[in-house]
Amino acid sequence: MATNNYMKMEFPALSVNVGLARITVASFASQLDFTVSEINEIKVAVSEAVTNAVIHAYREKVGNVMIQASLKNGKIEIIVKDEGSGIENIDAAKKAEYTTVEGRMGLGFVFMESFMDELTIQSVPEQGTIVRMVKTPVDAQIIDSNER
Numbered sequence: 001m002a003t004n005n006y007m008k009m010e011f012p013a014l015s016v017n018v019g020l021a022r023i024t025v026a027s028f029a030s031q032l033d034f035t036v037s038e039i040n041e042i043k044v045a046v047s048e049a050v051t052n053a054v055i056h057a058y059r060e061k062v063g064n065v066m067i068q069a070s071l072k073n074g075k076i077e078i079i080v081k082d083e084g085s086g087i088e089n090i091d092a093a094k095k096a097e098y099t100t101v102e103g104r105m106g107l108g109f110v111f112m113e114s115f116m117d118e119l120t121i122q123s124v125p126e127q128g129t130i131v132r133m134v135k136t137p138v139d140a141q142i143i144d145s146n147e148r
Contacts, residue, residue, distance in 0.1 A: 005031060006070040013054045013065050013082065021050045021067055021080075028069050029076050033137045041115035042076070042135060048108035049080035049131045057084025057129065075117075080131045087123035 007028050011017045025046045026039050034042070046067075053065045061084075068079040113119045118134035 004070070004072045006068065008066070008068050010064050010066045013058045013063050013084070015051070015054050017065070018047055018050050018054065021065070022047045025067065025069055025078060028071075029135075031071055032074065032076060033139055034135075035138065038135065038137060042078070045112045045115045045133055045135075046078060046080070048111050049078075049133070052108050052131075053080060053082040053084065053129070057082040057086075059085060075134055075136045078133045078135075080133075081128065083128040086125040086127055087121070087129055088125055090121050090123055 005028075007024075009021070009024060011020065022043045026043045029039060029042050050065055050067070057063060057065075063082060063084050066079075066081045068081075070077050109119070109121070112131070112133060116133040116135050118132070120132045121129065122132075123129040
């Protein structure tokens with residue numbers, strides 16, 4: 001099992017930084033025994049969380065996206081935070097095809113929820129949003145359930 005570890009990064013909410021976040025968190029996650037498919041799921045979830053901050057959080061102003069990731073007890077926890085416009089109705093935002101920007105598919109939270117083991121969203125209008133995602137390698141889940 002990998003040692004407990006953590007990382008933090010902060011960058012401007014620019015679309016060119018989505019790939020940076022995606023690759024950095026995937027590289028960090030690879031310290032655990034995730035499959036290639038699971039790493040790809042983490043990449044998609046991080047991309048969606050960061051893209052939400054880039055597109056929705058800072059409509060009229062410039063701001064930053066902060067990412068924290070930690071490895072503990074064989075799991076990765078990823079937190080994506082912005083200090084932007086926030087989400088008025090989290091339950092509505094989690095539904096497929098919900099979007100506040102025309103031309104967007106509205107599937108970000110749907111992907112995050114389906115690819116990660118846990119998803120929690122905290123948001124305050126005009127103060128920002130915190131998205132927390134947790135994933136355990138599937139092999140670790142099988143071993144854990146066999147030990148019970």
